[in-house]
Structure formats: structure tokens, C-alpha cells
Amino acid sequence: MNYINLTKIATTALKRNKFRAILTMLGIIIGVGSVIAMLSIGESSKQSIREEMSDMGTNMIFVMPGQQRRGGVMMGNSNTKTLTLNDIEALRKEAKNITEVSPQVSTSGQAVNGNNNWPTTIYGVDVSYLDIRKYELEDGRVFTDKEIKSLAKVCIVGQTVIENVFNENVDPIGQTIRFGGIPLKVIGVLKEKGENGMGMDQDDMILAPYTSVQRRMLAITHIQSIYASAVSEEQSDAAIGEIETILRQQHKLKEGDEDDFQVRSQAEMVEMVSTVTDMLTLLLGAVAGISLLVGGIGIMNIMFVSVTERTKEIGLRMSVGGRGFDIMMQFLFEAVMLSILGGIIGILFGTALSYLASFALNMPFVVDTQAVGLSFLVCSVIGIFFGWYPARKAANLDPIDAVRHE
Amino acid sequence: MSKAIIKVSDLRKDYHVGEMTVHALRGVDMEIHEGDFAAIMGASGSGKSTMLNILGCLDKPSYGEYQLDGVNMGTMNKNQLAGLRNNKLGFIFQSYNLLPRTTALENVELPLFYNSKVRTKERKERAKHALEQVGLADRMDHMPNQLSGGQQQRVAIARSLVNDPVVILADEATGNLDTRTSYEIMELFQRLNDNGKTIVFVTHEPDIARFMKRNIVFRDGRIQKESLVTDRFNATQLIEALPVEEDYES
Numbered sequence: 001m002n003y004i005n006l007t008k009i010a011t012t013a014l015k016r017n018k019f020r021a022i023l024t025m026l027g028i029i030i031g032v033g034s035v036i037a038m039l040s041i042g043e044s045s046k047q048s049i050r051e052e053m054s055d056m057g058t059n060m061i062f063v064m065p066g067q068q069r070r071g072g073v074m075m076g077n078s079n080t081k082t083l084t085l086n087d088i089e090a091l092r093k094e095a096k097n098i099t100e101v102s103p104q105v106s107t108s109g110q111a112v113n114g115n116n117n118w119p120t121t122i123y124g125v126d127v128s129y130l131d132i133r134k135y136e137l138e139d140g141r142v143f144t145d146k147e148i149k150s151l152a153k154v155c156i157v158g159q160t161v162i163e164n165v166f167n168e169n170v171d172p173i174g175q176t177i178r179f180g181g182i183p184l185k186v187i188g189v190l191k192e193k194g195e196n197g198m199g200m201d202q203d204d205m206i207l208a209p210y211t212s213v214q215r216r217m218l219a220i221t222h223i224q225s226i227y228a229s230a231v232s233e234e235q236s237d238a239a240i241g242e243i244e245t246i247l248r249q250q251h252k253l254k255e256g257d258e259d260d261f262q263v264r265s266q267a268e269m270v271e272m273v274s275t276v277t278d279m280l281t282l283l284l285g286a287v288a289g290i291s292l293l294v295g296g297i298g299i300m301n302i303m304f305v306s307v308t309e310r311t312k313e314i315g316l317r318m319s320v321g322g323r324g325f326d327i328m329m330q331f332l333f334e335a336v337m338l339s340i341l342g343g344i345i346g347i348l349f350g351t352a353l354s355y356l357a358s359f360a361l362n363m364p365f366v367v368d369t370q371a372v373g374l375s376f377l378v379c380s381v382i383g384i385f386f387g388w389y390p391a392r393k394a395a396n397l398d399p400i401d402a403v404r405h406e
Numbered sequence: 407m408s409k410a411i412i413k414v415s416d417l418r419k420d421y422h423v424g425e426m427t428v429h430a431l432r433g434v435d436m437e438i439h440e441g442d443f444a445a446i447m448g449a450s451g452s453g454k455s456t457m458l459n460i461l462g463c464l465d466k467p468s469y470g471e472y473q474l475d476g477v478n479m480g481t482m483n484k485n486q487l488a489g490l491r492n493n494k495l496g497f498i499f500q501s502y503n504l505l506p507r508t509t510a511l512e513n514v515e516l517p518l519f520y521n522s523k524v525r526t527k528e529r530k531e532r533a534k535h536a537l538e539q540v541g542l543a544d545r546m547d548h549m550p551n552q553l554s555g556g557q558q559q560r561v562a563i564a565r566s567l568v569n570d571p572v573v574i575l576a577d578e579a580t581g582n583l584d585t586r587t588s589y590e591i592m593e594l595f596q597r598l599n600d601n602g603k604t605i606v607f608v609t610h611e612p613d614i615a616r617f618m619k620r621n622i623v624f625r626d627g628r629i630q631k632e633s634l635v636t637d638r639f640n641a642t643q644l645i646e647a648l649p650v651e652e653d654y655e656s
Contacts, residue, residue, distance in 0.1 A: 004526075005519050016507045316503045319464065320517035320565070321492020323485045400464050403503065 010333040024302045027295025028342030032375045034288035036350025039371040041357050042281025048363040053270050058233045060266040063226040081222035082260040090250050097239035102126035103223040105214045112178040118164035122206040124213025132229045140173045140188030148209040156188035160204040236267040296382035303390035315402025328395035335387020343379030411573050411604050412438035417470035430456040432627035443599040445615035446608045448624030458608050462575050463487045475572045492520050496566030500578035502558040504550040511546040514564045536564040556587035573604045592617040593641035
């Protein structure tokens with residue numbers, strides 16, 4: 001008995017019961033299909049989040065003021081004033097793993113121009129901020145050093161603010177926006193950036209020299225946070241370490257003292273989000289995997305029915321010289337063919353599903369090739385595993401009883 | 407004297423049912439020679455089915471010796487017995503036992519599937535030849551449910567011939583057929599026997615047994631009577647003598 005013959009016998013047997021074969025395969029089709037779809041959708045959502053986050057700069061690092069202990073009392077984050085412009089200077093001078101650094105101070109308020117007004121946030125920043133956060137100018141220019149030093153009343157405006165504050169066909173450059181009672185001359189316009197990974201509008205903002213916002217609007221001497229970019233995404237961790245060391249020196253913290261600031265990197269955020277989506281993917285994949293298992297049990301069930309139903313055929317095959325092994329292989333082949341065929345259809349089905357999903361959710365279309373390979377392997381294993389027992393049962397039939405079975 | 411195809415001496419078979427032991431065969435000596443056409447007869451429970459199972463290498467005797475074409479089957483394991491069935495034996499059953507939804511040709515090919523020496527092309531040719539021998543050259547692509555009972559049994563006979571066995575074992579091969587069709591099947595058997603095939607035919611119908619050369623009657627697990635058939639039926643003549651059945655004409 002060779003394998004070509006076996007394949008032929010198995011296909012003939014399946015063809016004889018087409019409808020039943022399809023029904024049996026349905027379990028595997030749905031199982032594999034959902035595994036593929038889940039993993040692919042998971043992978044593509046991960047990619048789309050990654051893409052959006054890297055729009056914000058994957059090598060970005062930000063420093064927030066942290067807890068501060070004042071005579072045993074923990075202070076809230078918002079009240080702490082631990083970060084200063086001296087820290088910025090120190091980082092600029094000493095840190096080797098970061099390329100750029102910018103302070104940030106911000107406040108919310110109404111932006112007013114003529115009869116229009118719009119609630120937004122003004123960020124007081126350095127010019128390097130645009131590079132760090134991957135903002136680009138559409139029109140105009142950035143602040144000059146002189147403007148920063150002189151607390152100049154100038155600003156760069158995001159698209160959302162422009163849409164809401166200026167009438168159509170008005171060139172915003174050269175116009176004046178009043179923010180918190182202070183008139184700011186618009187010197188630049190930011191390119192549209194859209195929503196970020198968390199759904200926040202990145203165009204709803206005004207940028208101004210940090211000195212202007214810090215002194216003129218907030219009247220504070222500290223800064224609220226620091227933005228920096230690491231040399232590369234890979235060097236993020238080294239950069240974080242460096243920043244921590246420098247800031248601890250700056251703040252004169254002794255060994256054993258807690259940091260009075262927090263350093264976070266975009267890479268960390270991406271990782272965090274990836275971990276969450278990975279978990280979700282795994283969970284969905286596991287649920288889909290269970291349906292694959294159920295599909296396998298379906299195959300086993302139908303193979304048992306098939307063995308019982310074809311007892312006479314088995315007896316006949318044995319009478320004309322089929323060995324137990326031949327009979328076993330025949331039924332095993334049938335089970336494996338059912339599961340593999342189901343697997344192939346399932347893979348196509350799952351791919352189509354994830355294509356539709358990526359289309360509907362506006363995400364990149366990714367086929368998880370690993371999942372495809374794995375599903376194929378799992379199907380073969382399921383076929384052999386669940387086909388084994390029925391096939392053995394067939395092989396162990398007594399030919400005399402089997403051939404006279406009615 | 408011609409060669410002995412089947413040689414059985416002091417064959418016994420016991421079945422254990424609970425604590426009881428049933429002696430199905432109680433010492434059988436028998437020889438079937440090349441070219442023989444023997445009927446094994448007997449009432450139910452006489453041991454003829456057990457005998458056929460052992461002759462067909464489907465079952466092993468509890469005691470005694472059985473040589474098939476010079477091979478002692480007592481020393482063989484299950485797989486070797488399967489090989490023996492595949493190479494040396496042809497089976498015909500009362501209920502034809504054709505695979506449903508499978509063409510006549512594929513049904514006949516079946517035994518050759520289990521012979522790894524036979525290639526696809528040869529398998530097809532041999533199956534075609536066997537079907538021609540039983541007069542079904544024009545029915546090769548028919549499914550069993552498109553064939554009459556007699557035709558189905560012919561397919562089964564072709565299947566038993568396809569591996570060129572040393573002996574054909576038929577179990578009540580005419581049991582499901584009407585008189586005319588039975589005679590037609592017997593005519594086929596007689597022709598095969600005339601061409602040199604050795605046939606052992608189990609039946610309980612005395613008039614079917616009269617088509618054969620020799621009758622062996624079993625009773626209570628032993629051979630009760632062994633006789634040569636003197637006034638043997640000729641199937642061709644009998645069919646001609648049958649009245650024409652009008653409701654059976656095509």
C-alpha cells in the first residue's frame with residue numbers, strides 16, 4: 001500500500017460524503033479562520049498604534065516633576081516645582097545620549113481673534129521642541145534666540161486653532177491672537193498632524209517662547225516638564241539613565257533619597273501599548289484556539305461515526321488483504337485530510353476576514369505568516385491526534401465480524 | 407493426481423463463551439485439489455461457516471494443521487495472513503459487499519490496492535480483464551446501485567478473480583438471487599472452473615450443490631459425508647429449460 005493509493009482512497013471516501021466532510025471541516029475552518037483573523041488584526045492594530053506613536057517620535061523622552069517630600073509630607077505632582085531652567089542647561093551641557101532638549105510650560109485658556117475665540121492650550125517651549133515632538137512648519141518661521149531672551153509676544157499656531165480663530169482666506173501670519181489677555185503675533189503655522197495614538201488632537205495648540213509663557217502668563221520660575229530626544233530609540237534607556245544621574249546631581253539628592261522627578265520615554269510607552277495589545281491578541285488567539293480544539297473533537301466524532309458506518313467496508317478490505325496498518329492509515333489519512341483541507345480553507349477565510357477588518361478599521365493589512373504556518377502545523381497535529389483513536393478502532397476490528405456486520 | 411491446494415488435518419476450533427466452551431469444529435480432515443469445485447454443505451451450526459473463516463485465513467484453528475498452496479498458515483501472524491488473503495484467495499459473499507458509490511471497476515481494483523507490487527496501470531488493466539471475464543465489460547463505470555443483484559454479484563466475482571487466486575471461496579453466493587440469476591451465476595462459476603479455477607462454495611441449498619463436482623456435508627463440527635456429484639447440473643442447459651418469465655423481460 002503506497003501513499004498515492006492512500007491519498008486516493010481517502011479522497012474518494014471524502015468525496016462520497018461531501019456534505020458531511022464540509023460540515024466536519026467547518027469546525028476547523030472557523031477555528032483556524034478566527035485564529036488567523038485575531039492574530040492578524042492584533043498584529044495590524046499593534047502596527048497602527050506603533051506608527052502613530054512613532055509619529056510623536058520614538059526617541060522622545062520626557063521628564064515630569066515627581067513626588068517631593070517636605071518634612072515627611074508627600075506633595076502632589078502638580079504642586080512640585082523641582083524642575084528648573086538650570087536643569088535644562090545641565091542636560092544640554094552634560095548629557096551625551098540626548099541630542100536636543102526643551103523645557104515646557106503650559107496653560108489653558110481662550111485664544112481670541114476679533115469675534116472668534118477658541119479654548120486651547122499654549123505651550124511655552126524652545127525651538128528644539130518642534131524637532132523633539134516631530135512638528136513641522138507649514139508656513140512662517142520659528143522663534144529666534146533674541147525673541148526667547150526678550151520674552152517676545154510671538155507664537156506658532158496649530159491648524160485646529162487657525163480653523164477656529166481665523167476667518168477663511170485670512171493669512172494667519174502677521175495676525176494677532178490674544179491669549180490670557182496678552183496679544184501674540186503669529187509668526188508661524190504648524191503642519192497638520194492629526195490625532196495621536198490616544199485620540200488627542202495634536203493640532204489644537206499654540207507654541208510660544210518658554211520665557212514668555214513662564215514669566216508673562218504664569219509668573220513662575222520653575223518649568224513644568226522637560227522634553228528631550230535620545231540619539232536613537234535604542235539609546236533611550238541609556239539616555240534615561242543619564243538624565244536621572246544629572247538631575248539627581250542638580251537637585252542635590254543624596255543616595256537613598258527618592259527621585260523628585262520622573263523620566264519616561266516614548267519607547268517605553270510603545271512597549272507598554274504593545275504589551276497590552278499583545279496580551280489582547282494572545283487572549284483572542286486563545287479563545288480562537290479553543291474553537292480549533294472543538295473542531296478537532298468534531299473530526300474525531302465524525303471519524304468514529306464513519307468507522308462504525310463503514311464496518312462492513314473495513315471487513316471487506318481486510319478480507320481482500322488489507323492489513324490493520326493499512327486500514328489505520330486510511331482512516332488517519334482521512335482525518336488529516338479533513339483537518340488540513342479545513343485548515344487551508346480556514347487560512348483563506350481568516351485572511352479575507354482580516355483584510356475586511358483592516359479595511360473597515362482603517363488599519364494596515366497584515367497577514368501574520370507565523371500564525372499561518374502555525375495553524376497549518378496545528379491542523380496536521382489535530383488531524384493525527386483526533387484521527388488516531390478512531391483509526392485504531394477501525395484497525396483492530398475483527399474481519400469476520402466486520403464483514404458480516406449489518 | 408493433481409496438486410492439493412487446501413490440505414486440512416484434524417482441524418479443531420473452540421469458542422469460549424463465558425465459562426462454556428463451544429466446539430465449532432471437532433477434527434476435520436479435508437483436501438481440495440487444483441481444479442476442484444467443492445460444495446461445503448450443512449445446516450446452520452454445523453461448523454461450515456467456521457470452516458470457511460479458517461479456510462479464508464480470517465480465523466486461526468485452535469488445533470490442527472492447515473496448508474494453503476503449500477504454506478502452513480498456523481505459523482503466520484496477522485499481517486502475513488492478510489498477505490496470504492491478498493495473494494492466494496478470492497472471496498465472494500452472499501450480500502456482494504461492494505463499496506457503495508464506487509464504480510464497478512474501482513470495486514474490482516480493490517484487492518490490488520493492497521498489493522504494492524501492482525502499479526496503477528496494471529491494476530486498471532487487470533480489473534478490466536476480470537470484468538470482461540464475468541461479462542460486464544460494458545458496465546465498468548456503473549455504481550453498484552445502478553446494477554442488478556446478479557450484476558453486482560458478477561462484479562464481486564470479478565473482484566475475487568482480479569488477484570488470480572489459487573482458490574475462490576464463495577459464501578452462499580446465490581443466497582440473495584432468484585432462480586434464473588442463480589443459475590446464471592452458477593453458469594459463470596462452472597465456466598471459471600472449466601478454465602481451471604479451484605472453487606470452494608458454501609451453500610445449504612442441495613440443488614445449488616448439484617452444480618459442483620463434489621459435496622462435503624458438515625454436521626456438528628465434523629464431516630458427515632463426502633461424495634462426488636454423479637448427476638451434475640449443467641447451468642447452461644437449465645437456463646434454456648427455464649420458462650420465459652414475462653414480467654422479468656426487459
